[in-house]
Amino acid sequence: MSSEEKADALEDYLSQHLDAEVEEQQAAAGNAASAPARFPTVAELEAQVETRNWRRGAGGLFVAGMRGEGGNVKRLEPMPAKPTLLDFFKLRFAPANHVLQSATRAMNTGMPEEIIFACLMHDVVQALIKPDHGWWGAQLLEPYVSPKVVFAIRYHQALRFYADTSVGYEYPDLYWRIWGSDYVPPPYIEATYKYVRKNKWYMEPRLVTVNDLYAFDPKAKVSIDPFMDIAGRQFKQPKEGLGYDNSPVAHMWRTVASPDSPL
Ligand SMILES: [Fe+2]
Ligand SMILES: [Fe+2]
Numbered sequence: 001m002s003s004e005e006k007a008d009a010l011e012d013y014l015s016q017h018l019d020a021e022v023e024e025q026q027a028a029a030g031n032a033a034s035a036p037a038r039f040p041t042v043a044e045l046e047a048q049v050e051t052r053n054w055r056r057g058a059g060g061l062f063v064a065g066m067r068g069e070g071g072n073v074k075r076l077e078p079m080p081a082k083p084t085l086l087d088f089f090k091l092r093f094a095p096a097n098h099v100l101q102s103a104t105r106a107m108n109t110g111m112p113e114e115i116i117f118a119c120l121m122h123d124v125v126q127a128l129i130k131p132d133h134g135w136w137g138a139q140l141l142e143p144y145v146s147p148k149v150v151f152a153i154r155y156h157q158a159l160r161f162y163a164d165t166s167v168g169y170e171y172p173d174l175y176w177r178i179w180g181s182d183y184v185p186p187p188y189i190e191a192t193y194k195y196v197r198k199n200k201w202y203m204e205p206r207l208v209t210v211n212d213l214y215a216f217d218p219k220a221k222v223s224i225d226p227f228m229d230i231a232g233r234q235f236k237q238p239k240e241g242l243g244y245d246n247s248p249v250a251h252m253w254r255t256v257a258s259p260d261s262p263l
Pocket of ligand 2: 123
């Protein structure tokens, strides 16, 4: 064989080998959907841990360059003495594109006000921390919102791993990429899914997942303004300011307000 023929043969062999490997992964995954070949495996993602100087669970406010843009963290604008939810949105959660797009989609498709608000708030806690963000996010809001909004936010995280074709929700491509093509959710997520599936409020977190799209439109112009009235009705703003009302979660708001505090 010429060297070119050898290279072609090698390429054929590798691509067949890759196909076989992907089929094996899909069989192992046990998920209803099947992962396209281009996504990494759980083992490949694990192998990346020691290639970073940050952990994947670090809140967005605490790390620069998580998306590869590099550089240092930025100086944050000071918060007012009695910060409101809007101040947090503008000064700490911004640009908050993903949640604004989710809420915009919920609004444009005529969903109930509580769902629109849950969509607006469903991932904001990721400024603080990412693992178990459904539970953290629900806790952050619990003193100020209705039990339905809390339920929707707490459980959207687990439902993201399970398709529901009756409402057009499929296992997201993004999850093949970030969790690995052969990822199987841990037993506590599976148990949570089963619990929520049977709950009378199942549709609350499910509708959050329906609006939880990452490829909605990267150029879409979104703003908090259309949601101000809804936020006013759905969120009980403490008169002392978020972080200073002595609620069980006030310290969480203070940490978001002051992520440069050394202790
Ligand atoms: Fe989420
Ligand atoms: Fe989300």
